[in-house]
Amino acid sequence: MVIFVRLRTSKDKWTISRRALNASLLISFITLGVADAFLGPALAHLTNRWGVALADGGILFTMLFSGSCLAVLATSKLLDRLGLQMALGISSLLLAVGLIGMAFAPTLGIAIIVSLVLGLGVGGLAVALNLLTAALYPATPNVALNMVNVLFGAGALIAPLLVGATNGIPSGFEVATFALGVVALLTTLGFTLLPLPGQYTQGAEVVQAPALRTLLRDRYVFILTITFFLYVGAEVGFGGWAYSFATSGAHLDVGGATLIVDAFWLSFTLGRIGASLVARFITARTMVIGGAALAAGGGLVVALFNFSPVLLFIGAVLVGVGCAPVFPTSFALATMYRSDWAASASSIGVLGGTLGAAILPFIQGQVLAYWGVAAGASFTVLLLLTIVGLQLGGRPAPLQAPTH
Structure with missing residues (x-):
């Protein structure tokens, strides 16, 4: 044998x-x-x-x-x-x-x-x-x-x-x-x-990380950092205040308001699955712009029609689906911009996002308390439309063409 x-x-x-x-x-x-x-x-x-x-x-x-x-x-x-x-x-x-x-x-x-x-x-x-x-x-x-x-x-x-x-x-x-x-x-x-x-294998050449000032003086890295700051603040803020939008706007009870919050996070999760499927066919920058624009549209629906439970639900779903690809795709842009800056640029971006999560939802809460649901939801719209404007005006990173 x-x-x-x-x-x-x-x-x-x-x-x-x-x-x-x-x-x-x-x-x-x-x-x-x-x-x-x-x-x-x-x-x-x-x-x-x-x-x-x-x-x-x-x-x-x-x-x-x-x-x-x-x-x-x-x-x-x-x-x-x-x-x-x-x-x-x-x-x-x-x-x-x-x-x-x-x-x-x-x-x-x-x-x-x-x-x-x-x-x-x-x-x-x-x-x-x-x-x-x-x-x-x-x-x-x-x-x-x-x-x-x-x-x-x-x-x-x-x-x-x-x-x-x-x-x-x-x-x-x-x-x-x-x-x-x-x-x-x-x-x-x-x-x-x-x-x-x-x-990242052992023995690979070590690249000296650029100074923080050098990173932030680069226009594209600065735009990405502000994008992280605005996006994470918008995501955490909308997710955190969606319950209040539902109770104060449409006057829903606990169960109904919870459903609005769940709709946002579930559509957010499903949106990332969908984004991973379509990411092969469109550029990363286009996905960030499209996602932020869709989420802004959903926020506008909430701002204008928060008195309607059905439209409030639809708006929350649109915000969730639109927000879904923005963070991971922005991270991809940070790594694709310059390979020798990948770690530093992405670290600064995530730090910007962390600060956005700490600062912007608090401001949104104050806006909601003083001017109501329409103003609170409009705050989300403003943040997301600013991302769209930054990406449209920013210099696109290299290597962002879709891979088939």
Whole structure:
């Protein structure tokens, strides 16, 4: 009997490693989505466990945001000095420590420190995972980034369901959060041990990151940063105030208002799936402009017809579908503009988005409180139309032609 043995070549080993790396990437995106969204639904449980007022627990959001901002600022330097693999490993480890720490934090004081660590992991991975995606799929980064960000959205949708499912089960939330931290530890091993593609392989030439002033003086990088700032502020603001639009405008009850919010986030998730399918046939810049314009149209429907439950629902769906491709596609544009600036430009862009999420929804809330639903929804329209104007007037990045 003759036994045929197929020896594994280096190409075979890379194929196996790539599959494992893809698995780590996809799992990490889901974990990141859950980690980024679970704190709000879990806050009542956590503050009750610590015996403190719910309002006092709000400091955890501040620390999470602060950690995320610090991580995004540091990621560019970390990538420059240590490379993407180390940035992925450190960020994933911080996420794991933050999740496990939140599961067992005995006091609010300890949880404040843990929340900062969790924010560092969230912010670092927000940049590093998207960069890894672009590196794994250099021919079609726009398609890949839209698809993997669907998983982030899925994780964000899972978070409140996970908290709700463990409600009333003794130590249920703690066990679930600990398990999520263990998953993050496993992906940390994957990112640390598996070889990365292309310019991120060991021994590849290290490119010195440009100074922040140099980046922001570049007109296109500046436009992308402002785009991130405006877009994330518009997305978070509309998603956060949609419930108030429904109750104050159409005077819907709790169930009806919740349906409007769910319609926005569900259409947002489905929109990213659709964007990943059409991204092969239109340019990335066109997708950003078209998405922002569609979302602005939906916001205008809400502003003009917020008294109608049906039109309010339609407007929320249009905003969700339109917003869906803007972030991942803008990230793709940042990586395609200049390969030697990819890490730095995308880090600055994500930082802009983080600041937009912190500042613009607050301003929108003040507009809503003083001038009503029409003005509050018009604020979203203004942000999105500004993105359209910036992209139409900005210099398009190279390599943005569609790939068939």
